[in-house]
Structure formats: structure tokens, C-alpha cells
Amino acid sequence: MSVSLEIFGDRWSLLIVRDLMVRGHRAYKEFLGSGEGIATNVLADRLRALEAAGIITTEAKEKDGRRVNYRLTEKGIDLAPVLLELLLWGAKHEETGAPCEIMAHMAANRAAVLAETRRRWSERDPAPLLPPFQSNPEDAQHRPPISKGSKSSRTKSKQPKGGSKP
Amino acid sequence: MSVSLEIFGDRWSLLIVRDLMVRGHRAYKEFLGSGEGIATNVLADRLRALEAAGIITTEAKEKDGRRVNYRLTEKGIDLAPVLLELLLWGAKHEETGAPCEIMAHMAANRAAVLAETRRRWSERDPAPLLPPFQSNPEDAQHRPPISKGSKSSRTKSKQPKGGSKP
DNA sequence: AAATGTTACTTGCAATTAGCAAGTAAGAAA
DNA sequence: TTTCTTACTTGCTAATTGCAAGTAACATTT
Numbered sequence: 587m588s589v590s591l592e593i594f595g596d597r598w599s600l601l602i603v604r605d606l607m608v609r610g611h612r613a614y615k616e617f618l619g620s621g622e623g624i625a626t627n628v629l630a631d632r633l634r635a636l637e638a639a640g641i642i643t644t645e646a647k648e649k650d651g652r653r654v655n656y657r658l659t660e661k662g663i664d665l666a667p668v669l670l671e672l673l674l675w676g677a678k679h680e681e682t683g684a685p686c687e688i689m690a691h692m693a694a695n696r697a698a699v700l701a702e703t704r705r706r707w708s709e710r711d712p713a714p715l716l717p718p719f720q721s722n723p724e725d726a727q728h729r730p731p732i733s734k735g736s737k738s739s740r741t742k743s744k745q746p747k748g749g750s751k752p
Numbered sequence: 753m754s755v756s757l758e759i760f761g762d763r764w765s766l767l768i769v770r771d772l773m774v775r776g777h778r779a780y781k782e783f784l785g786s787g788e789g790i791a792t793n794v795l796a797d798r799l800r801a802l803e804a805a806g807i808i809t810t811e812a813k814e815k816d817g818r819r820v821n822y823r824l825t826e827k828g829i830d831l832a833p834v835l836l837e838l839l840l841w842g843a844k845h846e847e848t849g850a851p852c853e854i855m856a857h858m859a860a861n862r863a864a865v866l867a868e869t870r871r872r873w874s875e876r877d878p879a880p881l882l883p884p885f886q887s888n889p890e891d892a893q894h895r896p897p898i899s900k901g902s903k904s905s906r907t908k909s910k911q912p913k914g915g916s917k918p
Numbered sequence: 919a920a921a922t923g924t925t926a927c928t929t930g931c932a933a934t935t936a937g938c939a940a941g942t943a944a945g946a947a948a
Numbered sequence: 949t950t951t952c953t954t955a956c957t958t959g960c961t962a963a964t965t966g967c968a969a970g971t972a973a974c975a976t977t978t
Contacts, residue, residue, distance in 0.1 A: 587842050
């Protein structure tokens with residue numbers, strides 16, 4: 587466990603993995619604008635570290651030569667149970683903005699949620715499994731039930747406090 | 753999740769929780785000598801933060817007035833699934849010194865392991881569930897199979913590299 | 919083709935945090 | 949009464965983080 591925590595024992599690494607896994611993030615700027623505001627140098631550093639640890643890969647492909655595609659490896663997608671338990675723990679014990687019907691469903695159907703997560707990964711399904719939940723529901727614009735996402739068309743607002751935090 | 757990672761999104765907090773949960777740690781110096789070598793000021797800070805987050809409690813009781821007893825709260829013991837998945841992930845993907853029969857057993861019997869962990873917590877069972885695994889097996893002195901521990905009678909060797917890391 | 923915009927980063931610097939060694943106060947043991 | 953233990957704190961240095969401002973490579977617009 588201490589070896590594992592050397593890799594993602596920090597504020598950001600697991601959030602990056604979560605963004606890859608449950609939101610549909612592929613590109614650098616998507617992580618940058620991802621709610622909680624990681625600094626760009628730290629993001630670059632974490633992506634490098636995650637790649638070095640074999641948790642993500644970076645493919646510079648696609649027709650647009652600027653863009654880089656980040657993707658989870660098998661080792662990375664195997665973190666899904668950890669992320670799920672962390673999400674459920676947070677939903678139970680901290681006030682996240684996560685709707686409790688969804689959380690109850692995920693808690694009762696862990697295996698199905700994990701299977702769906704892995705399916706989305708292997709099929710490169712780009713739709714987010716979960717949207718970014720808002721802490722204060724009045725500024726949530728449209729929240730789909732599950733796996734039918736608002737395509738993450740988020741403005742680049744900085745959200746200095748009380749931002750999204752599933 | 754980002755709220756949760758604000759609490760234990762660092763190198764040490766989850767290791768402290770693990771020491772409380774699966775090794776039998778109660779006292780300050782036990783954490784200090786716990787293999788991976790946390791600095792004393794950082795340990796004091798993390799214990800304070802974990803207490804503030806409601807994950808552990810500190811009782812200054814016991815007949816010896818110097819000693820402080822650290823203990824997981826319900827919220828803290830609810831982290832068991834997260835820790836278990838992290839342990840299993842590490843055993844699968846990183847070379848921890850964890851014997852793979854034990855890991856296979858835990859992977860196949862998650863519910864039983866979690867039930868036993870919670871039982872030990874509620875009954876204040878002080879015996880370690882898992883010993884500190886060694887990376888290089890030649891300096892492992894005696895490794896019990898499961899939940900029948902070597903009472904953590906460890907020398908206070910500093911283990912500067914390649915130490916114990918379940 | 920030139921100018922402008924995008925994307926994925928660096929670089930430099932201030933502020934926070936981690937790590938180390940050395941204390942110290944309260945209590946217990948010799 | 950001295951010495952030992954335990955759970956810390958304090959001071960200092962080194963590393964890490966966060967912010968703002970670049971920059972190189974490509975793409976798009978005019």
C-alpha cells in the first residue's frame with residue numbers, strides 16, 4: 587500500500603484517474619478546467635508520473651496534431667473499485683453534491699457499475715458515466731440520471747470555492 | 753471525491769488509517785516506527801487532521817497517564833473497503849511483499865474480510881489482522897498466516913529503503 | 919500567406935509543506 | 949531523586965505546490 591500511495595498519494599492523481607474513468611476526459615485542457623482547479627505545471631507533472639507508473643498512456647494521435655489523448659491502461663482501469671469505494675464513502679460521510687438515489691444504486695450494484703465502467707473503457711465510450719456534481723444545486727444546469735451525459739460542455743469558470751466534487 | 757482527497761490525499765493519512773485498521777496500532781510511537789518512517793511533526797499534524805475530520809479519536813485514558821489511545825471512528829472504519837481495494841490493487845500491480853495466497857483469499861472473500869475487520873474494531877481486538885509484509889523475504893523474521901499475529905513485537909529499525917509495505 | 923487562435927506544455931518565483939534534528943513537559947520506573 | 953518513556957513542539961532546510969507568464973507546434977481564419 588505504501589508503494590501505491592507513492593504513486594497517487596497526493597491531492598490530484600486520483601482525481602485525474604477519476605476524470606479519465608467516469609467523466610469523459612481525454613485532453614489536457616479538460617483536466618485543467620475540471621472543477622477543482624489544478625495548476626498546469628502540477629497537472630503536467632502528475633500526467634508524467636502516472637504514465638511512468640503505467641497507469642495512463644499518452645497517444646499524440648488524432649487528426650489534430652496538437653492534441654494528445656490520455657487514456658487509462660489496464661492497470662489504471664483496475665483502480666475502478668478503489669475509486670468506487672472512495673466515491674461511496676465520500677457520499678456517505680462528506681457532503682458531496684451527489685444525489686443519494688444514484689449513490690444508493692451504485693452501492694447496491696457495485697459489480698454492475700464496475701462492469702459498465704470497464705465496458706466503457708474497452709469500447710472507448712466517450713460519454714461520461716457521471717457528471718460533475720454540484721455542491722449547491724442552484725447552479726447545476728442540467729443533470730442527467732446516469733451514463734447519458736451533458737457532454738461536459740462546461741464553461742471555464744474557476745469556481746474558487748464550493749465547486750463540483752464527486 | 754475531491755472533498756475526501758482533501759482529507760487523506762497525501763502520502764501518510766491512509767497509511768495511518770491502515771495501521772489502525774489492520775495492524776494493531778494505538779500509540780504514537782507505533783506509528784512512528786511503522787516501517788516507512790513518517791516524520792514526527794508530520795505525524796502529529798496528520799493525527800490532528802484525521803481527528804478534526806472525524807476519522808479517528810484520541811483518548812488519553814489507560815492507567816499510564818502519558819499514553820494516548822488513537823482509535824478509528826465509525827467513519828474511519830468505513831474506509832475499510834477503500835483500503836482493501838487499494839491493498840488488492842497494489843498486490844496485483846505493484847510488487848508488494850504480500851504473499852499471493854493471502855491476497856487471493858482476500859480477493860475471493862472481500863465480505864468476510866470486511867466483516868472480520870469491523871468485528872475486530874468493535875470488539876477492540878488488538879491483534880493485527882495483517883503483519884507488515886517485507887519486500888525482500890530474507891529479512892522477514894516470522895510471518896503468520898492470517899489474523900494470528902506476531903503481536904507486532906518489532907524492533908525499531910529505521911528501514912531506510914525497501915521496507916515493509918502492505 | 920500572414921495573422922490569429924488553440925493546445926500542451928515550460929519557466930520563474932513566492933508561498934506552503936515535508937523532512938530532520940533537537941528540544942520539552944508530563945508522567946512513570948528505578 | 950534521578951532516569952526513562954511518551955507524546956509531542958520548535959527551528960531550520962529542502963522540496964513541493966500554486967500562480968502568472970511565457971513558448972513551440974500546429975490549426976484556423978482572413
